Amino acid sequence: MPARPLITLLTDFGTADTYAGQMKGVIAGICPDATVIDLTHAVLPQQVAQGAFLLETALDAFPTGTIHVAVVDPGVGTDRAGLLIRTADRVFIGPDNGLLSCALPEEARPDALRRIPLPRGVDATVLPPELGRPVSSTFHGRDIFAVAAARLAAGDEAITHGTAAGGMLAVPPFRATVRGRREMLDGHIVHIDRFGNLVTTVHASQLRRAAVTGERPVIHVGSERIEGFVRTYGQGAGLVALIGSSGYLEVAEVNGSAAVRLGARIGQDVRVELVR
Amino acid sequence: MPARPLITLLTDFGTADTYAGQMKGVIAGICPDATVIDLTHAVLPQQVAQGAFLLETALDAFPTGTIHVAVVDPGVGTDRAGLLIRTADRVFIGPDNGLLSCALPEEARPDALRRIPLPRGVDATVLPPELGRPVSSTFHGRDIFAVAAARLAAGDEAITHGTAAGGMLAVPPFRATVRGRREMLDGHIVHIDRFGNLVTTVHASQLRRAAVTGERPVIHVGSERIEGFVRTYGQGAGLVALIGSSGYLEVAEVNGSAAVRLGARIGQDVRVELVR
């Protein structure tokens, strides 16, 4: 736990409505000393996979003990479960719909997963004693997940004593598919950032063999072909490829937007050919 | 007062400009220990009624002692007054133009309203000793309202000793009109959230009689007709109606956007018919 408890929020609530602010109000009421940091509230509405990717790629910046709350929750109020997951160095809280699945380290033990007690049935204002607050059927981000995070931040471990979840829903991990004898990586664009950089599912760890054996990577996107990597956005000219700060292969346009130049869209194929 | 003073901000300043950040800088200079939470800065420019609605519907999430600053202020620098209103459990600060009127509980006593001393006349940099900082004619959010909130958060009650306001401007309360012998509620869409949910002026409290007498609600919006309520967004299919987390009737589209499906706009009629 850091000197002051640290809670992050990632949602699809946007910031035009007051939903994110309401979550912070609830947290401040329970644990006034917590620092709350917005990862983003601009996940596209109900796009669980995009949320999972943005959560996974932001984690390394946060210190041990951080509590990460994530809410992209098309199933709110239905019988999907709520999860609280404690790993060696952090805690994740959110719905059991795959949103949290990519953030867990591979060595995470199944018994780290706990179900958060949720109200059931048609009563929209059940008060589970564990939460100590009326719960709406439509805003578990505020009434359940923010409450659980704040309770834990305030030192109340009871909230972590839910029943063992046994397992969780997962979205497929963000990795390229390896084809042939590892000479081709089939990935796709998973995120386009504000600069028009195309973030792909090809992870740096999948390119290690090439680095060792001296194979030359050739990146294919649309009808374009990019040879080799640069180290940073300001190097080279035109379209370039590089390993971004998130650890994934990105296609960028020097002093421009690769997304605009290529008319790129989320989901579009990006292949890496490893040439001897 | 919570363990750390808590101040919320609601404005129409957006977040592309530094205006909201400047308010926080002023607050940090006066009361470094205050926690500042953004409710929203995306009220449409100068739309006082929208601001009043977003303020009212966010309040319940905040603990006793919170200081709520709201600035949607087309009359800045003219002779509209500034208000500081202390209710049983919170404080509101902002211009006297209706923005704060819906947030007050019905039992609020008129003597809770105080005018904040404001500079007058053509001098743009008058220094009212109560505020201790030059005041621009164009940015009372920073120079008057943020200062007043921070002073109060820092324990300086002098700022609350302005003259009694006697009354305040009010926007009409957000409630549907009851027609006939309560068999019809005439409301309208007051807010469309990021998910395309249509938030209406029909308040849950106006539907209690139906719940007691067993009348069946039928919701009319555009040429559509929705029978009964669901409990949450993920229930049913197509267009549904439900009581949202704000306490108002909402029209939603399961796994979609009601706003897009209906081409809905703010101000559009929504009627609830109570059928025996």
Add this chain to the structure above:
Amino acid sequence: MPARPLITLLTDFGTADTYAGQMKGVIAGICPDATVIDLTHAVLPQQVAQGAFLLETALDAFPTGTIHVAVVDPGVGTDRAGLLIRTADRVFIGPDNGLLSCALPEEARPDALRRIPLPRGVDATVLPPELGRPVSSTFHGRDIFAVAAARLAAGDEAITHGTAAGGMLAVPPFRATVRGRREMLDGHIVHIDRFGNLVTTVHASQLRRAAVTGERPVIHVGSERIEGFVRTYGQGAGLVALIGSSGYLEVAEVNGSAAVRLGARIGQDVRVELVR
């Protein structure tokens, strides 16, 4: 230094990605007690001059001791230097590309400029011992500038002991050009805010002579001609001119948007004629 260390962030990262959140995570890990305030993350991608203007015009709201981090950094990872600049009452941290140049007071001494140690060459994960964290080639905002700010906020002065920079890149100061015998000020629109107000490079200090000599200002923008100033946005009717809260001449439309009415764009000429 204020009671709690205060750090501001100004970037072109937007808030849809998690980049700004990651900077805050790094800061919280090093100096959990720091308050972090967003000035804006909506500088247009890589528009250094716009960032310089928004930084300069926000400073007055912040208390002595504030640490201002600014990152609009098309040259990230190339051999552009990083700067840490200590003035009499604040500290600036960011790339040496002009972004910080307008924020410095005129009396700032060159020896206040220090280079922040940066990694060189092709290794994307060099670990400079001064920073204590791996450094990516593409995200110095997180890995170098946020780290430096947090270290300093935590009381570690070592980070300020870089080599003297000797000088820095500068963008031209935001001032109108004086023509003839000061009877004409040639400026341009440098920023359009959320309300459609046109903020110009004509600074209040350039209009003092007119105030003293009684000359009458006539503002020319597009084919429009505005006589004299009003004191605030709610005064007068139609197009008006006034000194905004930033200290610069603004053209506004009462109860409307000057940007929409005039079809105005950044860079467009605005002239002030001083008429006897």
